[in-house]
Amino acid sequence: MNFMSDNVVGAAPEILAALAAANEGAQPSYGGDPLTARVTRDLAELFECDVTVFPVATGTAANALALSVLTPPYGAVYCHDEAHVQVDECGAPELMSGGAKLVPLAGPHGKLDAMALKAALDKGGAGVVHHVQPAALTLTQTTESGTVYTPDEVMALTEVARAHKLRVHMDGARFANAVASLACAPADITWRAGVDVLSFGATKNGALAAEAVIFFDKALADSFAYRRKRAGHLFSKMRFLSAQLDAYLTDGLWLRLATHANAMATRLAQGLDALPGVGLRSPVQANEVFAVMPEPMIAGLEAAGFHFYRWDGACIRLVTAWNTDPAHVDTFVAAARGLAGIV
Amino acid sequence: MNFMSDNVVGAAPEILAALAAANEGAQPSYGGDPLTARVTRDLAELFECDVTVFPVATGTAANALALSVLTPPYGAVYCHDEAHVQVDECGAPELMSGGAKLVPLAGPHGKLDAMALKAALDKGGAGVVHHVQPAALTLTQTTESGTVYTPDEVMALTEVARAHKLRVHMDGARFANAVASLACAPADITWRAGVDVLSFGATKNGALAAEAVIFFDKALADSFAYRRKRAGHLFSKMRFLSAQLDAYLTDGLWLRLATHANAMATRLAQGLDALPGVGLRSPVQANEVFAVMPEPMIAGLEAAGFHFYRWDGACIRLVTAWNTDPAHVDTFVAAARGLAGIV
């Protein structure tokens, strides 16, 4: 039973089936196919606005390319200090932007705080030639701590950004989990709340490898096609990316899968939180559980064959997925209960 | 009927089936899965040597990342002036290498000439601080003109490169077509002929999106994993790239598909070459036909609904694929014959 990450599981059957369906016949390459056009329509409808959409295959590509249009090479991109772009992309934003600097800010439970952002920007050196120039803010939704920004929280941050002339990107590798958690419209935590560009993730939530970079401010998208191409992220048989995204967006599949994953995390969290000596490091608002537990319990769970990530110290990370079996969750909780000495 | 490119067609059924098969169960992400390990074994066997393998999803990524380990940012990469890296990658090698310069050299039928390469390198400025430093040679096999380097031709070029301390990359987006054409061992036109790194293409020959960067000199591979990651080309659900490559390599599928594509191009070329006013611009040695024909014939074929690429002037490019229907070839030739006034 594997709670290591939501990328250890396979793809949803609907998405695999869509690949097979998309395989028929000759189609224009590089995105000239009808499925790719349909994905843009799907997303315009979902987000209730006009959008420019670029499918790519990885979240790192989506993030780094999106940021590359928001910052000059001498720019500064403000982010949470645990953000994927800062910690887990081996410098992809720096590569794609030509050397921009990420400015990491601390904040509890993976969230940036508007006042802390304002304080950082106020001394950010805008207009002073010695300093990298504040250019963009990037938010992670769902955060790296498994928490979710409310629409008001997003808005508070983007207002600070806007006041300092920053553009705003959202890393939505787990965007679906956030929407499922908030039960809001996708627009409510994106363009209506001041986000310019979204990395809309599907890979972690049932696709094989598909993300969409969605521009709400279309003027920003001008250079993206060239940047995607020169980064090697323009797929010749684009239909196979678009087919995944189209199936993902059809009949609410994306939200259904995320809702399940979230429910499994909640079930897991509730089971663990009830145990003596076990605590949750952050509120469980999506599909990740950060649990603090005694080392013997951690070691015991590992020995029992469960897979998860040792986050730091006594904290482990458990991630549920679109296809997590409730029985697996219950087995895990039961094992933990056993290790806690509860019969 | 679409002869626009070998990337307008879908994927081979064996490869689609492999995706479905690979979907079962949880697997380590980022390449820690057994299928990825198997691809390395497959390729070691195919190339009869120890190899280090990195799956990626596009040919541009494969080429640009491979070159990035062969050249410093102040280096020069020698290539044919029609090479994909020079003409069709929107500057990807420059991005990935941090600004290296491609040095394009002319040569008939898409091929570099060893003497011309030597002449260029002799005045290449090695060791002189004002000039970019000769660092790598990249060959395209099958070439952009649909021709194929023989093993001796590759060797002649790599010997010149070696004598000038250059490393050698091969862009094998249509590598299978070259092997099918030459009826040689894959090793004969790669490491045995002096190639250090190969972009081994599968996408154009029946995969959805899968290429393998193969290092024959393993010492060169040290930084590749980091470079791939920071370029956004490390797939979390790597099994889906590896599944494609594994199926491609199983039971000689790769060679069977390429052999068919080549045969279709030969059939097409023979049919066209027999027509008055029609000529072949380059020998047809793989799956591409460059045919020179009167403008009315070109326009007539377009009007008849055939898709192909107007290369330049009176020359069109016709590309056959792993699944090209012989009947389509014959229909095309018949249409051309009709336009030539032959009843």
Next chain:
Amino acid sequence: MNFMSDNVVGAAPEILAALAAANEGAQPSYGGDPLTARVTRDLAELFECDVTVFPVATGTAANALALSVLTPPYGAVYCHDEAHVQVDECGAPELMSGGAKLVPLAGPHGKLDAMALKAALDKGGAGVVHHVQPAALTLTQTTESGTVYTPDEVMALTEVARAHKLRVHMDGARFANAVASLACAPADITWRAGVDVLSFGATKNGALAAEAVIFFDKALADSFAYRRKRAGHLFSKMRFLSAQLDAYLTDGLWLRLATHANAMATRLAQGLDALPGVGLRSPVQANEVFAVMPEPMIAGLEAAGFHFYRWDGACIRLVTAWNTDPAHVDTFVAAARGLAGIV
């Protein structure tokens, strides 16, 4: 006697004296000093228009930084195939632009031809995502062959560039020599002829190390200050760059020095051209002489202790400078005459 280059000689006494004069007292650093402001006024007057000016210390910095604001990282910069930016800057434009590609075009006597430029741009791939995007034209005035573009020639080229939406840079490392040769107003071969940005050189013509990047289109200058800083080309004690430029521009020193250098080259060319077996490879229009002569004559001149550059084959380059002694010219010609067997 050294005709190797105009950078083997020292600085003009007026410029050295200006350094000493500028040394007094405390001054704001980083360009906030009065001398730097004066240089902008000097240049506005000289060019008869409003300008934005950035002093730097080397021609490579001036060129590469100027180009970096004219091209996106996925852009193409058209240049002569002998241009300094292409041949002699070890990839500086690629570094500063973040990976743009130089597109070298051939042309006799170091000059680009408007028709050839148009032909190249017509197939330059503008708007096609696979290709680097035509972004800028750079002209070298005085050219690398010691010739000079007339105002009409510059205009013809910039009109082609403009029609294809390219911006225009001029590498004026030997700009003064061109103006001295043409006896025109500096504006006539720059903004009046369609040039957006000029690298205005002083180093080769009597300064220690000083160039000015001059923007005629001020809107283009927005990012330059940041780009200069991050390239390490913002001098803290800027007064010492500005003092050189100010002295250079005072009382027509710049033109006087260049006029002398040009006259010396003409004298040299006339002397050599009269000799049997000696020819001029390009018209001598500024301060460089490209002379073709028999190998024994070349070797004999070297043996006699003269310094010059073996350009290629039987062609040598002789460069005169602001302080070239006419007697040295005459001695050189006499030596050549002797080696030609003329008593």
Next chain:
Amino acid sequence: MNFMSDNVVGAAPEILAALAAANEGAQPSYGGDPLTARVTRDLAELFECDVTVFPVATGTAANALALSVLTPPYGAVYCHDEAHVQVDECGAPELMSGGAKLVPLAGPHGKLDAMALKAALDKGGAGVVHHVQPAALTLTQTTESGTVYTPDEVMALTEVARAHKLRVHMDGARFANAVASLACAPADITWRAGVDVLSFGATKNGALAAEAVIFFDKALADSFAYRRKRAGHLFSKMRFLSAQLDAYLTDGLWLRLATHANAMATRLAQGLDALPGVGLRSPVQANEVFAVMPEPMIAGLEAAGFHFYRWDGACIRLVTAWNTDPAHVDTFVAAARGLAGIV
């Protein structure tokens, strides 16, 4: 009276005189001149070891180019969070390295702490493909807080770095002030203490614009010449950089000038520290005084025409230079005393 920075003052007369002396005659360009060779000998003698030396004109160039050979583009460079490379170079290290990431660490009085460095490196992600790879440590000596690392402190930090396979750079923009403060051999705080490359500053201490990048590990220097050239930092008339450095190194001028500047800072600090309501934020160990004082006193000093930098909050920075007049120091202290209400 200007205490804004040590770069608001001019150059020492010995250095200006050296420029004039170096001006005579023709000299090989680009560093082939005898003066440049002499600078290497000067520095080898001063540092008591074999060195490879590259003159450049700015501290930012020296630092960013030095770091570019110590880190791959996917590398991490550990530095103090107030370091010039992190705060005041507008992203120059990112540009020159091709996108490496600076990792800022806090530490009192501008100094890194060996234990904090170790803690950061222990979780630095070495060998894990998702993370930028720890590659280099850069120390600032004299620090940005005007303090000085002892040889033991340097050694403690480089030992941690070495244990984690990092290379070590020292930003010595105020290196002379540190040596003057410590009364040690230059080698004691550089190669003998584990430093691989030093940015040896002269500009702030009496030169016009001259720094030397000194490699103690010569193998690291291989690519530097190319990197310097492509960054536009190879001076054609190199003699004028070298003349500054040579004069700076002759007869102990460098140390004499720094000793004076330090003495002036000490005098200033002692005067201020004796005043009620005034405190020193950091120990004054070189030529910078960080003084905390009441806002009315700050405003009063400004109103009296003194120039200095408002650092943050109630802290101002006063910098003394090689030519600071003791009378100016005394006048400043007297003015502060007056504002403190002491008659």
